[in-house]
Amino acid sequence: MGLGRMGLPMSVLLAEAGVRVIGFDIDERAVRAVNSRRPHIAEKGLQERLRKLSPRLLRATTDPDEAIKESCVVTVVVPTLVRENGSPDYSYVVSAASTIGRYLRREALVVLQSTVGIGVTRKIFARTIEKESGLTAGKDFLLAYSPIRAAAGSILRDLQRYSKVVGGINERSTDAAEGFLRTFVKGEIVRVSSIEAAEAAKLFELIYRDVNIALAQQLATVCERYGLSYFEVCSAANSQPYCHLHLPSVGVGGHCVPIVPYFLIRNPPRGATISLIEEARRFNKDVPKRIARRITRMIRTLKPRKPRIAFLGLTFKPNAKDVSFSRAIEIAKYLSGRGYAIRTYDPLLKPKEIEALGLRAAPNFEACLENANLVVIAVSHKAFRDRLSLDLITSYTDKRILGIFDGGGVLSLEAVRQLADRWPKRGRFLYTGVGVPTIRGGSL
């Protein structure tokens, strides 16, 4: 159930393993896309692999009767979200559970894979199924929870190769779920003693990342103040085997890290201390706003007659074509909302995809940089590291006034210092960014 970003690749892997899969989705567009073998999701390798599957192995439907009644395993990969005020929204999980309850056959195995807070599988998901069906979890049907671990850009590979945690309502359920997962998972199956332990494992993974990203963001500001490169210091610190400092950025995006910590923050068990987790989330949430303000301060310092911004990178993380909750887009929109002339470019997005986001797109680096007096590098794509030299930037940008905001330590500091030293005295040059020293040239 759920043929989205995670559910569809998983269906493909199951079908490739010889399992007969009926994909069920409430969205007709998703069902049509699967049946016509033209996926509605851009993911590496998905289209080619989907095309090779016969309809006998994978077909999709919006009819729950057809999908659930005959199935011996029902697995759920529907969205779990947070509302504007940060409270968890499990409405898709509840509606999937009530559909299951209406059609589930006895002895079937139900595996929830959507990310949820601790206790949600048993108290919300299973209870809804039980109420609708009159069956009892663990007795009349088997029930397990197994979180998904996969990142945009390598979903098929990750789903297959990463180890997978699973916990059932009883031993028989965990055994059955392990057997089901074994059909497509090549990594280790990590059995835990309960559904709640499996739910907690997923939550903790993401909270670990959120807290460590906040730490990296704050240490990056320390480096900025000391005139150091965080990227150099981080790599030196991480040469110690127990140090795993993360990389800072213009903000945490994507479907998981900015959302999932709220599943605990908004429903903590009584007596637990979670202040560090709350503070990390609050801090990370505000990063894009702080970056946008820093960029407007740069404009005030550089005083161009008309600010013209070349904005490079829009995806939520480097090297993956995914714009979900992208903070780069948030910042670009903030700047364009302030009336600045801004042109954006991302090597992974077509201009028409960028325009659909409500931003002005340039077809390539050169067109984006043309006459700009402020260059914002918002995502450290490999293509930027490989191709975006200062020579390229300065061949197209304003010759007198230039600001560069480096959001991912993309440019060579040595080259930036050399450029600042030879910047014309009557002009203004300013380089700054996340975790890098500020370097000035010209009359600044």
Ligand SMILES: NC(=O)c1ccc[n+]([C@@H]2O[C@H](COP(=O)([O-])OP(=O)(O)OC[C@H]3O[C@@H](n4cnc5c(N)ncnc54)[C@H](O)[C@@H]3O)[C@@H](O)[C@H]2O)c1
């Ligand atoms: N996207 C990621 O990077 C990622 C990574 C790990 C875990 N997850 C988790 O996986 C889950 C699914 O995420 P996603 O990114 O695949 O979501 P998605 O929005 O891409 O896809 C979800 C699909 O579920 C369908 N759906 C909604 N309600 C339904 C219902 N009642 N019955 C059948 N189908 C229904 C939607 O129409 C949609 O096609 C979430 O809990 C998410 O937290 C996502």
